[in-house]
Amino acid sequence: MDVIFAEATPSGRGGVSIVRLSGSGARAAAEYLAGELQYPRQAYLRELRHGDELLDHALVLWFEAGHSFTGEEVAELHLHGAPVIVRRVLRFFAAQGLRPAEAGEFTRRAFLNGKMDLAEVEGLGDLLEAETEAQRRLALRLAGGELGRRTERWRNMLIRAGALVESSVDFADEDVPDDVPLEVFHLLADLRSQLDSEISGYAAAERVRAGFEVAIIGPPNAGKSSLINRIAKREVALVSDIAGTTRDIIELRIDLQGLAVTLLDTAGLRDTDDQIEMMGVDRAKQRAMAADIRVHLSDTGQKDQRLWQEGDILLQTKSDLRHAEKNAISSFTGEGIDEFLHQLFLNLSQRTISAGLVSHERQLLSLIDAHKALEGIEGLPPEILAEAIRSAASSLDRLLGRIGAEEYLDVIFTSFCIGK
Ligand SMILES: Nc1nc2c(ncn2[C@@H]2O[C@H](COP(=O)(O)OP(=O)(O)O)[C@@H](O)[C@H]2O)c(=O)[nH]1
Numbered sequence: 001m002d003v004i005f006a007e008a009t010p011s012g013r014g015g016v017s018i019v020r021l022s023g024s025g026a027r028a029a030a031e032y033l034a035g036e037l038q039y040p041r042q043a044y045l046r047e048l049r050h051g052d053e054l055l056d057h058a059l060v061l062w063f064e065a066g067h068s069f070t071g072e073e074v075a076e077l078h079l080h081g082a083p084v085i086v087r088r089v090l091r092f093f094a095a096q097g098l099r100p101a102e103a104g105e106f107t108r109r110a111f112l113n114g115k116m117d118l119a120e121v122e123g124l125g126d127l128l129e130a131e132t133e134a135q136r137r138l139a140l141r142l143a144g145g146e147l148g149r150r151t152e153r154w155r156n157m158l159i160r161a162g163a164l165v166e167s168s169v170d171f172a173d174e175d176v177p178d179d180v181p182l183e184v185f186h187l188l189a190d191l192r193s194q195l196d197s198e199i200s201g202y203a204a205a206e207r208v209r210a211g212f213e214v215a216i217i218g219p220p221n222a223g224k225s226s227l228i229n230r231i232a233k234r235e236v237a238l239v240s241d242i243a244g245t246t247r248d249i250i251e252l253r254i255d256l257q258g259l260a261v262t263l264l265d266t267a268g269l270r271d272t273d274d275q276i277e278m279m280g281v282d283r284a285k286q287r288a289m290a291a292d293i294r295v296h297l298s299d300t301g302q303k304d305q306r307l308w309q310e311g312d313i314l315l316q317t318k319s320d321l322r323h324a325e326k327n328a329i330s331s332f333t334g335e336g337i338d339e340f341l342h343q344l345f346l347n348l349s350q351r352t353i354s355a356g357l358v359s360h361e362r363q364l365l366s367l368i369d370a371h372k373a374l375e376g377i378e379g380l381p382p383e384i385l386a387e388a389i390r391s392a393a394s395s396l397d398r399l400l401g402r403i404g405a406e407e408y409l410d411v412i413f414t415s416f417c418i419g420k
């Protein structure tokens with residue numbers, strides 16, 4: 001493939017900026033500036049010269065094809081972290097007829113060259129986007145190939161089951177009863193239950209990856225917007241003593257002890273003649289029902305029975321004004337806010353216990369397909385059983401992007417940055 005190049009570090013000033021090249025000829029392009037680089041995977045401190053012009057002093061290294069991130073010949077120039085130097089070097093490579101990389105193109109090549117499976121690519125994308133510890137941990141497991149290894153084990157179970165079934169088919173001609181060995185059904189039942197537990201761990205893992213939603217609800221003037229602002233330590237939502245101030249849903253993204261959480265400030269729940277406010281109330285109710293947890297706020301410490309779900313939190317507001325026994329907060333003095341956030345963390349982390357590794361819908365759908373293929377197979381004739389096993393295996397191939405990856409690649413890689 002042609003040689004692509006891009007700055008691999010974020011653009012801007014820094015200690016070091018790295019320009020990376022990939023493709024057959026990457027080494028030669030680097031050597032053109034740096035002089036001969038005899039050994040791969042060895043760093044050389046060199047002057048980068050284009051004719052008489054000194055471009056920079058840089059650390060330069062290259063990797064041979066098959067032993068690099070992309071699987072192709074790769075060269076890296078570790079330049080001084082100044083945009084003007086990076087621009088000069090990029091201009092040089094462009095003038096040499098090399099091509100600037102597109103977003104995610106290095107990773108795309110890594111995938112196409114079999115260096116990463118599609119789940120690893122998704123994990124890498126998550127890792128680059130991760131904002132909290134829980135997101136980072138989950139993304140690292142995905143990017144590190146854990147799902148690929150798990151899938152490989154499942155595939156081996158299918159291969160073994162398939163082989164046992166095939167052997168019973170072969171005997172069929174010779175009037176041997178074509179009974180499928182019992183071991184096949186044990187294997188497939190075991191596989192089904194492993195797929196089951198991975199599938200049921202999706203919802204929680206997806207929340208860890210994308211973040212939980214927590215809706216702050218309650219009557220107008222309960223102090224919902226004030227609570228959001230107190231937590232944000234700035235004014236994200238408008239506060240006033242005029243009921244119906246908050247109409248749209250305001251989102252506040254926080255890192256709750258490692259969990260990504262979006263707090264939703266909603267319109268006060270009340271009956272109103274104001275059409276716009278009523279739309280806000282409807283929207284608030286919908287979002288509140290869809291949220292992972294609802295925090296019910298009121299001056300009196302009453303919950304909204306219609307919206308209450310297990311795991312919700314009840315808070316009495318404005319504790320600076322009147323005495324309250326428990327679950328009381330004041331957005332003015334800060335009383336009870338830390339305790340509330342801790343309670344929220346406990347309720348949410350309770351839900352992450354069941355989190356699996358599969359955290360993207362694409363991955364989930366492949367698993368569900370594989371599971372479906374293996375349902376109701378008891379008593380099937382060997383030929384049809386073999387077909388079901390093949391179909392399950394191809395769903396697992398889809399999970400790792402060995403087949404059918406094309407339609408996802410563009411979607412996945414457009415979210416990557418250039419140079420990744
Ligand atoms: N004393 C006191 N007043 C509060 C507190 N929180 C909010 N308020 C007041 O209650 C009124 C309504 O607050 P707001 O946050 O807009 O309520 P929302 O309608 O639920 O969003 C405003 O006048 C706030 O200043 C609090 O903790 N203590």
Ligand SMILES: [Mg+2]
Binds near residue numbers: 224268
């Ligand atoms: Mg409000």
